[in-house]
Amino acid sequence: MFPAFADVPAYPLVFVVFWGAVAFFALAMARHLRIFAAARAEGPSPLDDVPARLGGLIRYAFVQTKMFKDPRAALMHWGIFWGFVLLTVGTANVVTGGLVQAIVSAPFDGLLWAAVLAMQNIVALVTIGAVLWAFERRLIEKPARLELNVLAVPLRSLPAGVLEVGFAVMWWTHMAVVSAFLLYLPGSKHLHIVTSFFNIYFRKLKPRGELPAMDLEREDATFGVRTxxxxxxxxxxxxxxxxxxxxxxxxxxxxxxxxxxxxxxxxxxxxxxxxxxxxxxPLIPNSxxxxxxxxxxxxxxxxxxxxxxxxxxxxxxxxxxxxxxxxxxxxxxxxxxxxxxxxxxxxxxxxEDSRFPQELSGAFRNMEGVANPWGQPPSTRTDWTKGLPFAVPTVAELAAEDRLGEIDVLYWVGCAAAFDDRNRKVARAFATCLDAAGVRFAILGQEESCTGDPARRMGNDYVYQMLATGNIETLNRYRMGERTIVTACPHCFNSIGNEYGQLGGHFRVMHHSAYLRELISTGRLRVLDDGPARSVTLHDSCYLTRYNGVIQEPRDVLASVPGLELREMDNHGRQTFCCGAGGGRMWMEETRGTRINESRTAQALATGAEAVATECPYCMTMLKDGLEAADANLGGAVKAIDISELLADSLAPVQPGSRALPVLQ
Amino acid sequence: MKLVVLAKPVPDPAAAAERLGPDDRLDRSAAPNVINGNDEYTLEAALQIADAHPGEVEITLVAMAPANGAETLRKGLAMGATRGLLITDPALAGSDAWSTARVLATALKDVEYDLILAGFDTSDGVAGVVGPAVATLLKLPYLSSAAKIEPDLAAGTVRVRRISPTGFDVLEAPMPALIVGTQLLGTPRYPSLKGIMGARSKEVALRSVTDLGLATAGDGAVGGAAARTTVTAKRTPPARGAARVVRGPAADAAKEIAAFLAERRLI
Incomplete structure (x- = not known):
């Protein structure tokens, strides 16, 4: 009846054992889906940007690019993954009464099937090797992130049936294992072999820094997620x-x-x-x-x-x-x-519950009342400009004189640079760079509000939307959608660029690292030929690197500073380690565990660099505090310094009259 | 149980935009208004009483302010108060603490209450007498400096923990009574979104001088005409000096701070 399996005793039982297990698996998966169906009916559409979704599937599911951050784990996983896929060809043949063999044997006089069989043996060996390696990792190497999953042990050790202990026993053991695996799969971590393809296909395609939109006017809605x-x-x-x-x-x-x-x-x-x-x-729902x-x-x-x-x-x-x-x-x-x-x-x-760490109450009230989390009077928003050798006009002043068309960029200062003493110096340095490059810029002044990022990340979308809609109205009133906005704050940058669209605000916004790089590369900003030799390490901001892919820009700015040597920390670029202030943590006490900024400071000091360059006002505050608290930082020699400050210190003197005529256009 | 909380709309102190107008009166349009900080503490105490007796407590916010005060009171309604009552009338401009207390007392004659709660003082006027004056005018028992408020509805009494320089006294009075609270009553809650949305449809009743049966002239006069105090001189406070920041290891810094305070006989 099944000539290919004539030597297998009781072969037809396969159709009961294996296909019974398949039926169980299918029903168990369907039961998962019944729970999915009871959840909120929201999710990505399968037809939304199919090429991007398919591309992601190839990249993340088949090539598994993310795994290669840890190449050893990636190779091991590749062995098991591709082994599993290829060995499934053999298993598929076994459980279908030789259907696969019948089809594949047809062309080339059976040569193809012979090749498949030969491949199966090689693949089986590779897979066994990979599985042994997986055991080695869990039992001997033991990376902290892995916990030995006891259920997995007996299953994983028997994928191939290599032990020569009687064909029938092994054959049926194999079948039993495959069937048992199907029974075990629906509730286990190994389910990822099925679900990860779907999870990857349905991945978030929007910018990572764009939180889901919220309709606060829906009276029947549950706000956020409770259950x-x-x-x-x-x-x-x-x-x-x-x-x-x-x-x-x-x-x-x-x-x-x-x-x-x-x-x-x-x-x-x-x-x-x-x-x-x-x-x-029940596994089988009633009709x-x-x-x-x-x-x-x-x-x-x-x-x-x-x-x-x-x-x-x-x-x-x-x-x-x-x-x-x-x-x-x-x-x-x-x-x-x-x-x-x-x-x-x-x-x-x-x-819904007004349940949050008590110290956030002040930050919320400040953002609501005076439009900045520092709780500073809005009238002091432009204090940082005092004493600068050039004028920093507000948009309102220019609009009153009908000169708004003259500006190249709007400088979005952000609350930190407007109110925090240390970050005010950064604003002054950046404005100095703009002025030296002959950039005509303006600020919103008292009309600027917090972008709402801290409120949004702390869960207060009400305050966020209040601030964001106010800012969008202000920016649109001055037609800033037609211009470039530049900011030194990655959080403002992310909110304005990635999130304001949800509320109808569409703006072109650049981080100051990108804008400064542009000014340097176009020759508008000229730096000295020589500078003192010093080393810096760069602390990447999460909201720049991981959220927005701004990685090379600040490095290029640093490279243009004469005499500067960049010493990278282990965790840099997309692998950067947070300063501890994101997600509204800037406004919360850090009472549990050790302090994140001190941990990051230690990483920075370990490079032996003479300064820590930053590109974000929150990071500046956290690393400044960390460096001041670090015992290893003798005499406070290592300081945090923004990339624009390093650049401003190295600017070539502006020649009189050059401002009206940029050197290169 | 019916509670009244006196909740005054004041310019937000955080905006640091309090200005005197040309008539030497506070320019109330210079800064966004908020409910006076100390009044929020007594409102919080009222809300805690309401939480402890679900469904049995009504809280009415009562204020005398310009018409835009109704929006400010909504913030208190968002926190959980039941309704608002705003006495507003151009004739009330220029009121001092005494005339304010008289208007509030008159308005409260038409309101049912078991307790009236007032804040310690207001951030704009800082007189701290309106609460006691209302108690006097309404002939109510007056319990001051409350750190804890425990009404006993069955007995018709209220027990208050009054802070004193040496600890606290426990006072008891029959209800109705007027209590002036302190910040020890508990940090004011932050309103939930449901509270904010719900506050939009809550009632804020408006009363004019005429509604209250008060006159704009003569014996029953209100506002500047009835004020018993006048501004005779004004001066801008000197700018605050720079802060001295103590740096260094915690143990050394603590010693330095202790020495600094001891030097000034502050400890």
Whole structure:
């Protein structure tokens, strides 16, 4: 009947054992989907930008680019992944009564099938090697991010049946393992072999720095996320896709400084909650007729998903430990979005329960009352310009004289540079660079408000939207949508560039590192030929590198400063380690674990650099504090300094009359 | 139980834009208005009483202010107060603490209450007498400097913990009574979005001088005409000197700060 398996005793039983397991697997997966269906009906559309989605699938699922940040783990995983895929050809043949063989044998007189068989043997060896390596990592090497999954051990050790202990036993053992794996799969971390393709296909295509939009006028809405029912299906899929590899937690600054936030357990917790919500649901749902006729309603009621996520999947404190630096998202090989969910939890706590660390109350009130988290009077917003040898006009002044058309750029100063003493110096340095390059610029002055970024990241979208709509109105009133906005604050940069669009504000915004680089490369800004030899290390801002891909620009600015040698920290570029102030943490006390800024300061000092260059006002404050507190920084010799300050110190003297005629155009 | 909280709209002190107008009166248009900080503490105390007796407590915010004060009161309604009552009339301009207390007391005659809560003082006037004056005019027991307020509805009494230089006294009075609170009552809550949305549809009743049966001239006069105090001179306070920042290891810094304070006999 099945000539290819004539030597297998009781071969037809395969159709019961294997296909029975397949049926169970399919039903268990369908049960997951019933929970997904009970969640908020929001999620990405499969047809939205198909090329980008397919491209992502190739990049992240098949080539697995994210894995190659750890090349050893990547090679090991490649061995198992491709082994699994290719060996599945053999398994598929076995469970279909030789169907694959029948098809593949047809051309080339069976040569192709012979090749497949030969390949199977080689692949099996490679796979066994990779599996042994995986054991070595878990049992001997033991990277901290991995926890040995005991269930996996007996299954993983038997993929190939290489031990020569009787063909029939091994053959059926193989079949039993494959079937058992299918039974085990739906509730395990290994489910990622199925779900990661979907998770990657349905990845967030919007800018990473764009948090989900919120409609605050919907009276029936739950604001933010309280329970599983408030999550979208894509969020639940994240839970079922987590491979428990722990790369997120390995990179998380909160976890690394001993705080309760563990991004890995948060996502695992969401999966556990989903599985818990399934408890008691029959594998085969009753049909509509049965439900109506006998009242056996086993449909998934929203009550099943009503357990609050906070203090189930993630401790309350941990929700507030997140600096929204995105290191977890960057690290995740299967594109799980941790940060958006954490902010959504904050939104619910803030907007519905008014439950947040007490110190945030002041920041919220300040942003609401005087439009800046520092709580400084708006009348002092332009104090930083006092004493500069050139005038810094406000947009309103220019508009009054009908001279608004003259400006090249609007300098968005940001609250930090306007109110914080140290960062005021950065504003002065940057303005000096603009002036030296002959750039005609203006500021909004008292008409500028906080962009709302800290409020938004702290979950207070109400205050964010209030500030953002005000700013958009102001910018549109002066038709700034037609001009370039330049800012030295990565948080303002991200909000204006990536988030204001949700509220109808579309602006072209540049970070000062990019703008300064442009001024240098076009020759408008001229630096001295010589400078004292010194070394700096560059602390990358999360909101520039990971969120917006601005990595090379500040390095190019530093390279133009004469005598400067850049010494990179291990964690730089997209792998940067947060200063500790993102996500509104600037306005919270850091009482749990050790201080993130001190950890980062130690990394900076380890380079032996003579200064720490920054490109963000929050980072400036955090590293300045860290350097002042560091015992290793003898006499406070190493200081934090913004890239624009380093540049301003090296500017060639402006020749009289040159301003009207830029050197190069 | 019915609670009244006196909640005055004042220019936001954080904006540092308090200015005197040409008539030597506070220019209330120079800065955004907020509910006086100390009044928020007593409102918080009222809200805590309401939380402890769900469904049994109504809180009415009462204020005398220009018409835009209604929007300011909504902030208190967003925190959880039930309704607002704003006495507003151009004739009230120029009121001093005494005439304000008289207007409030008159308005409160038409309001049912078991307790009236007032803040310690206001950030704009800083007189600190309106609360006690209202108590006097309404002939109510007056309990001051409250750090804790415990009403006993069954017994019809209220017990207050009054802070004193040496600790606290426990005072008890029959209700209705007027209590002046302190910041020890608890940090004012931050309104939830549902609270903010809900506040939009809450009632803020407006009353004019005529509604209250007060006159603009003669014995029943209000506003500047009835003020018993006048501004005779004004001066800008000297700019604050630069702060001295103590740096160094915590142990050394603490010693230095202690020495600094000891030198000035502050500790």
């Amino acid at each position: 599983l029912a408030d999550l979208g299906w894509r969020d639940l899929l994240d839970g079922f896709t987590c491979t428990e590899c722990g790369r997120c937690r390995e990179q998380c600054p909160a976890w690394n400084t001993g705080k309760p936030l563990d991004p890995k357990h948060f996502i695992m917790g969401l999966r556990e909650m989903s599985v818990e919500a399934e408890q008691g649901l 509509a007729i049965v439900r109506d006729a006998y009242g056996l309603d086993d449909s998934v009621k929203p009550e099943r998903l009503m357990k609050p996520i906070v203090d189930a999947a993630i401790p309350y404190d941990a929700v507030w430990d997140c600096v929204t630096c995105g290191a977890c998202v960057e690290a995740c090989p299967v594109l799980i979005e941790h940060v958006d969910k954490i902010v959504d939890l904050r939104r619910n706590l803030v907007l």
